[in-house]
Amino acid sequence: MIRLISRERPGWRDRAREFGFHFHTMHGEPYWDESAYYQFTLKQVEDDLEAPTAELHQMCLAVVERAVRDEELMRRFRIPRDHWDLVADSWQAGERSLYSRLDLAYSGQGPAKLYENNADTPTSLYETGFWQWLWLEDKVNSGDIPRSADQFTSVQEKLVNRFAELKQHHPGETLHLACCKDTEEDRGTVQYLEDCANEAGITTRFVYIEDIGHGEGDLFTDLDDQVIRWIFKLYPWEFMLRESYSALLERSGTRWLEPPWKALLSNKALLPMLWKMFPDHPNLLPSYFEEELASSALTCFVKKPIFAREGANVSIHIDGEEVLASEGPYGDEGFIYQAYCPLPKFAGNHTLIGSWLIDDQPAGISLREDRSVITQDLSRYLPHIILGY
Amino acid sequence: MKRTASINLARMRKAPVEPCRLALVAAIAVAVSGCSDSREATAYSDLEDCIEDNPELAQQCRTAYESALAEAATSGPRYDSELACESDFGDDSCQVYQPQNASGSWFVPAMAGFLFARALDGNRYQSSALYTSSYYRSPIYGKWSTADGRVFGNGRQGRVTVDNDAFKPKPAATRTMSRGGFGSVVAAKSNFGGSSRSSSGSRSWGG
Numbered sequence: 001m002i003r004l005i006s007r008e009r010p011g012w013r014d015r016a017r018e019f020g021f022h023f024h025t026m027h028g029e030p031y032w033d034e035s036a037y038y039q040f041t042l043k044q045v046e047d048d049l050e051a052p053t054a055e056l057h058q059m060c061l062a063v064v065e066r067a068v069r070d071e072e073l074m075r076r077f078r079i080p081r082d083h084w085d086l087v088a089d090s091w092q093a094g095e096r097s098l099y100s101r102l103d104l105a106y107s108g109q110g111p112a113k114l115y116e117n118n119a120d121t122p123t124s125l126y127e128t129g130f131w132q133w134l135w136l137e138d139k140v141n142s143g144d145i146p147r148s149a150d151q152f153t154s155v156q157e158k159l160v161n162r163f164a165e166l167k168q169h170h171p172g173e174t175l176h177l178a179c180c181k182d183t184e185e186d187r188g189t190v191q192y193l194e195d196c197a198n199e200a201g202i203t204t205r206f207v208y209i210e211d212i213g214h215g216e217g218d219l220f221t222d223l224d225d226q227v228i229r230w231i232f233k234l235y236p237w238e239f240m241l242r243e244s245y246s247a248l249l250e251r252s253g254t255r256w257l258e259p260p261w262k263a264l265l266s267n268k269a270l271l272p273m274l275w276k277m278f279p280d281h282p283n284l285l286p287s288y289f290e291e292e293l294a295s296s297a298l299t300c301f302v303k304k305p306i307f308a309r310e311g312a313n314v315s316i317h318i319d320g321e322e323v324l325a326s327e328g329p330y331g332d333e334g335f336i337y338q339a340y341c342p343l344p345k346f347a348g349n350h351t352l353i354g355s356w357l358i359d360d361q362p363a364g365i366s367l368r369e370d371r372s373v374i375t376q377d378l379s380r381y382l383p384h385i386i387l388g389y
Numbered sequence: 390m391k392r393t394a395s396i397n398l399a400r401m402r403k404a405p406v407e408p409c410r411l412a413l414v415a416a417i418a419v420a421v422s423g424c425s426d427s428r429e430a431t432a433y434s435d436l437e438d439c440i441e442d443n444p445e446l447a448q449q450c451r452t453a454y455e456s457a458l459a460e461a462a463t464s465g466p467r468y469d470s471e472l473a474c475e476s477d478f479g480d481d482s483c484q485v486y487q488p489q490n491a492s493g494s495w496f497v498p499a500m501a502g503f504l505f506a507r508a509l510d511g512n513r514y515q516s517s518a519l520y521t522s523s524y525y526r527s528p529i530y531g532k533w534s535t536a537d538g539r540v541f542g543n544g545r546q547g548r549v550t551v552d553n554d555a556f557k558p559k560p561a562a563t564r565t566m567s568r569g570g571f572g573s574v575v576a577a578k579s580n581f582g583g584s585s586r587s588s589s590g591s592r593s594w595g596g
């Protein structure tokens with residue numbers, strides 16, 4: 001795993017416009033950054049990232065399997081009491097999932113370590129599945145990168161195949177897709193999923209989360225009063241379960257992507273549970289609940305809110321002293337504690353690897369660089385290639 | 390190979406956001422789909438006409454008529470007021486509809502006919518509920534319309550050419566009593582000013 005300086009494709013911004021990639025620059029800062037790329041060997045990708053991703057995912061599912069049968073755990077995962085059945089039933093019924101992203105710390109050597117599981121509303125999907133794929137096509141065609149180069153990016157192919165599978169279970173049904181208003185990045189991600197669903201032959205309609213209605217007969221509706229029977233939402237379950245329409249969730253019969261059981265998988269309480277069930281696993285960092293911290297012997301740790309997004313409200317503690325903290329509106333539901341394992345540095349940047357799954361199949365990686373140890377929403381996205389074995 | 394073998398770039402390409410060009414693109418799309426994915430069907434005003442026309446297909450006519458009625462019940466247009474309904478479908482064309490398990494009632498247009506066509510696989514017949522309007526200012530005056538608003542033909546019984554999609558299952562419609570029950574947490578968290586981003590308004594709620 002090395003970082004290589006690279007020539008930007010001339011006119012790549014026009015290409016971005018051509019393909020509707022509008023959020024490559026956000027708040028005046030570059031988000032997509034092709035002034036460099038990462039190069040992996042095939043062995044690094046397959047042995048150190050792909051295989052552990054498949055295994056970690058199964059371990060996470062084992063935690064869900066246990067949590068849905070244990071009221072004490074449902075409480076620890078901060079699932080509101082009224083929705084325990086919704087979450088547990090969706091798991092027992094085997095409701096199908098679409099995708100997740102595991103965040104990993106990996107330097108090219110040694111085992112990758114799991115930071116967290118973004119299993120409910122992961123973003124940077126378009127960049128991973130399509131845009132970095134197109135970057136490699138262009139770079140190979142211009143002769144900048146040898147034709148023998150590959151990339152770990154089967155996200156798009158697997159997404160289309162997954163949608164085709166899901167279609168079998170929803171014959172003739174329209175899939176609604178939803179995200180919040182006023183976020184170009186989320187809208188772009190949902191548009192990408194809509195393109196993939198259409199490619200699989202699914203009829204789709206878009207609705208903003210805020211515009212979803214309560215229709216007569218305890219149904220969810222879109223702005224044209226059409227009933228929402230099956231919907232992808234880029235909006236976290238932990239929010240939905242605490243909002244006024246949550247009482248309708250059980251009665252409406254609507255099928256959700258991701259399903260309600262993802263509220264357990266995308267939850268930071270997953271991390272101490274993984275450590276309990278799979279102690280000393282090479283891809284896990286020691287993690288504890290609040291009340292276990294004192295007896296844990298952890299002296300250098302990261303304190304993370306049970307619910308938080310984009311690295312908000314995270315603090316790093318070394319020998320009893322808080323050395324770095326990010327701000328944010330989260331933390332009301334409590335915290336978990338994870339052994340401090342700083343991200344590797346490449347050319348002064350802290351690099352985080354996102355490892356994607358479509359359902360339970362590893363499907364590609366994404367790389368984010370940040371000037372800070374805590375990766376936040378301003379971190380840049382860099383492409384990668386695989387060269388050599 | 391660890392990457393997607395090939396991608397349909399045409400689907401990934403997005404038209405530039407210019408209203409005049411978008412309209413043109415849409416017009417071309419309709420024209421193209423009109424000649425490639427359409428087929429012949431018959432619009433019948435009632436069941437008897439279908440049977441009279443196709444005595445050997447009486448059972449198929451009956452099934453088609455019943456499934457069109459069922460489609461009209463679940464997916465047909467619904468209105469809060471009789472006036473709103475009649476301004477789309479004409480005087481005396483609307484009736485009160487009281488759904489099961491619902492408190493209120495609606496005004497719905499009466500089904501004016503149904504489409505009848507042999508399925509693409511040739512072994513079955515398909516149908517779709519049809520509406521028309523006797524009000525001259527209605528957009529479907531002198532035309533047929535499906536439950537999901539596809540407009541074609543002249544509103545009279547006979548052969549028509551329709552898009553294959555006219556036979557697809559229609560999404561069910563209902564009356565919406567309230568909106569905005571999701572999204573309140575985001576609204577509250579958006580007020581938080583300490584984000585690393587300079588201004589609120591474009592933060593991702595994914596992660």
